Amino acid sequence: MNGFYQFLSGLGYSHPIHPTQINMPIGLAIGAFILGIAAVIRSDAAVGAKQMVLLAFLFIFPTVAAGFLDWWHFYGGAWVYPFGIKVGLGILLLVLLLAALLLGRRGKGISVAFLGVMLLAFVDAVALGYFGGEVVFGQQAPDAPEHRVGETVFRYNCSGCHPFGGNHIAPRHPVIGAHVIGNPESLTAWIRSPAPPMPAFPPARISDDRARELSAYFGAVWGKGQERGEGQEGHGHGDMGGGGHQ
Incomplete structure (x- = not known):
């Protein structure tokens, strides 16, 4: 498949x-x-x-x-x-x-x-x-007027499985607190090759520029996330695996 x-x-x-x-x-x-x-x-x-x-x-x-x-x-x-x-x-x-x-x-x-x-x-x-x-x-996304582009990227690509920063498929791996959300490079690398069952988002789907906008949106509504190793019990080592797609 x-x-x-x-x-x-x-x-x-x-x-x-x-x-x-x-x-x-x-x-x-x-x-x-x-x-x-x-x-x-x-x-x-x-x-x-x-x-x-x-x-x-x-x-x-x-x-x-x-x-x-x-x-x-x-x-x-x-x-x-x-x-x-x-x-x-x-x-x-x-x-x-x-x-x-x-x-x-x-x-x-x-x-x-x-x-x-x-x-x-x-x-x-x-x-x-x-x-x-x-x-x-x-699946609504938190409002962030100053980050409309990132909000739109989240709403159309992520909110179905990650409504309000959670995770329908793998509840122990929410977006909130994931270490990758506050770093544009880390977030881009993650969405290109995530852990299953989250699908990959190639540049044709989310460009590098849009990934940076998404990271800025995450930072505005949920902070910069946690560094790797922090909050491991609740956040699956800071990853947000199991995400989905709209």
């Missing part, structure tokens, strides 16, 4: 792959609901609605596969918020689309039951989009 992501990184792509897939089933499910409503006025829209349901159903499978790969690679398979909610909503959407497919086989038009199921699928798709946004934007 790591080889696959290393291959993508070599091509200049260092982001998760799930976000490139999720737009298809969500967009198609919403489109099918809208066309289903339109079919009440124009019967020819019913064919398009049913076809979009079929496509949404088919696209769920590669989307789920991509999500699993990202979850395992970037989060070490940790069951952190809001992945459980997203999994539940994804299963529900799959069931609703399957029900809509079966209902769509009954006659040429659009039934009330079909519209009801697609309304639920529409709400489910919106909720999936919301909780997908929570993965990226929901």
